[in-house]
Amino acid sequence: MKNLLLYVLIFFSLGCMSEPEKIESRGQNILEYIFVNRSRHYLDTLSRTLIKTKYSDSIYRLSYNKIRNGDTSEEYFEFPISNSKLTTSKLQNNSRNKISLLGEKVIHYDKLDYKVYKYLYDDENSFDEVMLYFFIPEFGMVISKAAWWGAYDKLVDNGKPDEKDDLFFITEMIAFDYEFFHKY
Numbered sequence: 001m002k003n004l005l006l007y008v009l010i011f012f013s014l015g016c017m018s019e020p021e022k023i024e025s026r027g028q029n030i031l032e033y034i035f036v037n038r039s040r041h042y043l044d045t046l047s048r049t050l051i052k053t054k055y056s057d058s059i060y061r062l063s064y065n066k067i068r069n070g071d072t073s074e075e076y077f078e079f080p081i082s083n084s085k086l087t088t089s090k091l092q093n094n095s096r097n098k099i100s101l102l103g104e105k106v107i108h109y110d111k112l113d114y115k116v117y118k119y120l121y122d123d124e125n126s127f128d129e130v131m132l133y134f135f136i137p138e139f140g141m142v143i144s145k146a147a148w149w150g151a152y153d154k155l156v157d158n159g160k161p162d163e164k165d166d167l168f169f170i171t172e173m174i175a176f177d178y179e180f181f182h183k184y
């Protein structure tokens with residue numbers, strides 16, 4: 001009888017599970033970004049460490065520590081891979097009305113295809129309240145761009161020397177595509 005009850009309990013709990021959740025904690029790789037402000041002829045660097053990546057319910061959730069000019073702050077982003085009502089209903093309340101998936105593009109490099117997702121994000125804590133974010137599941141956020149001012153930062157080093165050329169090529173191909181990079 002105990003075994004039957006145990007089997008029923010296991011069967012019931014497995015049946016109630018939704019999409020499996022993937023959580024990846026990355027070490028403390030320093031992610032180096034170059035900040036480009038062409039209108040002011042200004043270059044700077046900023047660093048991020050990726051604390052955690054979580055994927056569930058068709059949403060990537062990323063936590064970063066951002067380091068700029070000696071100041072550290074925590075950043076949290078939600079990147080849904082769909083604008084469906086089902087997916088957007090699972091966004092946290094503070095993201096639900098702030099982010100929308102604008103499009104996606106596949107970039108082919110070195111026999112691999114990388115899917116780039118483009119988002120419009122109303123981010124009151126950014127240097128321009130309306131931001132465009134470009135996200136690739138394999139690398140995280142590769143470019144964040146001010147929608148109005150055009151200043152942007154792009155990932156140039158993720159701490160993995162064998163991926164540096166990939167990052168350079170992919171971010172250049174994003175920025176080179178005028179429609180994809182600028183329009184929203």
